[in-house]
Amino acid sequence: MEGAYKDKYTFIGEWYDNQASLIRRFNVFYYPTDDTIEMYDLKNRKTFLRRVKVNGVTLDNFFIGSTLYILGRLIKITDFACEDTKKKLHKDMQVTFALIKPIPTRIAGKIITHFYEHGLKITKMKKACVTSDDVSFLCRSQVSDNTFPFLLEYLSGNQVYGMELVGKDAVAVAMKVLGDKDPSKAEPGTIRALFGSDPVRNCVHVSSDPDGAIQDIEYFFPPPPQHLSRLRLTATLSNCTLSIIKPHAIREGKLGAALEAIDEGGFDITALNMFMVENVNASEFYEVYKGIVQEYKGMVEELASGPCVAMEIVAKDKNLNTAVEFRKLVGPSDPDIARLLRPHTIRAKLGKTKVQNAIHCSDLAEDGLLEVEYFFKILDL
Template identity: 80%
Template structure:
């Protein structure tokens, strides 16, 4: 942010306290000088969290509507707490909606990397199947256009990736990055010029205004009661395994590369959702490693440290056991060992340490389905 700087930014955050079944409100303060956070309980009028550094959280993570994992609690930022913060940040950080149309997973990966490299971060994402009704809502501005019947035909019943993107002037930046609706007229180097075919099969749809973006985000990512009926997750629960791109790898912009490697390694991504996993759920998920793996505590903390991307993976070759084959593509738990022995694996290419090894995958064949169900059925509720 050019020239704009403050000794502290202040926001209003909400936390749903499961045990007390009530929403607690806080002032959340962020200090850029040393990347620390502090929380003040508004009802009880006292400090709730003393000034502390939280891994993976910096100023970029703060925008209205975001959810932050602060010491195992999911805090939703609902407003600015002071005019200065509003003035400094409101203009800069914006959200937009984009949807990647049906295409090969490796191209999806390239598009995601392109967005990240040009300053747009994914804050919500899921794979869903479109109905005619969804298409009418998401393309409401084009309903009378001559291309609309072709769009309807191209997208009805098809799997797409919806995304909430965050960044500086996200709406106009995203449109610029995509290029002209007709790939033949798009500027060289734009996403549609690189990967588009025609004005219907042009890779990505994006919101055209900040207001439209908020409507699309609300439609594509509905609250829990509606989630069961609209744009549901697409898990098949058949000869599948679970893959999680861990929070550090998502923050570092490695999701796109992971998707490319998965596709080229012989696997389909049949379901995908971005989750923020609470600390107790992360501990429950990794319970099998408790007392067995030295890194257990670190693994739990990493999984709960921010958004991760969970995927249901299915081998393209229907005669193999997906969990067994996918584990080979993921590689040894320690990325250093992976780089020596299995340099072509996901962890060798994307991992840093045994805890921050970029990817979780189901260890045992029988766990594949159970772990997919945990993420795509239990956690989604």
């Protein structure tokens, strides 16, 4: 099982087997001709998964450090399994870290879209409140700058969005897309030129080199159990409802537009995290629809098909019932009906089908808090 052939790429993948409490290692083969995957158990020396198509998994998903959801298992890609695959992919694909500073959600949405349009995909993301220690680590390259004390004051105790970005030459591309640290000197059309105001309030901080990017990502997105004691999420669990930007919408670059629509619709995003939802959890989450909604099976498969973004939503007007009002903004479950009857709703603008309708929201007011707790207190453990 060595080497790569013209019709496939080979990787080393790891899966943590909860029942056996051990890490299993595989050769993971990807066939670009038909987007199929095959897995070979390295310890037992036998085929673990025969060649099969996995919804939502393409060659773009394969890079060192990526996590793939393959038929109920989270497989982490840890290395290339052959030199041919490494030569073809490694020289281009890279990860970097970006931190969106405290700015209006609609601007954050525009920035996310800007990254996507320049070939940078978000593979990890969460909203967190940072301390002075967090800022000192993440912005350590700027400690000697005369603006650093102001940056420390600006960010400490405030909420930010941290993101892992993946793309060709991601570190250099992200820095170019941002522009000069001083927005007044940034090239026209760059993020800082468009949305920044000064060298401190310049919208986004990004890692300055590949090694630093890896360190930043590991710091902001620590593995269990460290994530329980560092950079806790920001859920309020009060007069809230849940919203999920579905995997297909993430892949299609619609996350930024969804954040803009939520902000402009009169709602705050008080917590946000990108999740890989396993099939068993998707089934459990949508269980209320089982036997009632014809699309139940498709809904489960869609939610488990790749990264989704879960958010706690709170109405800016504290006198409103968040769940009821947000449901109006999201619109009918069928995007075609939404476009006909309520064309200004999120599903009308971003949805495709009843299953791929871009966004989930709590249908019943009493379910809003329960669904938020499911994602931010149970799945986040």
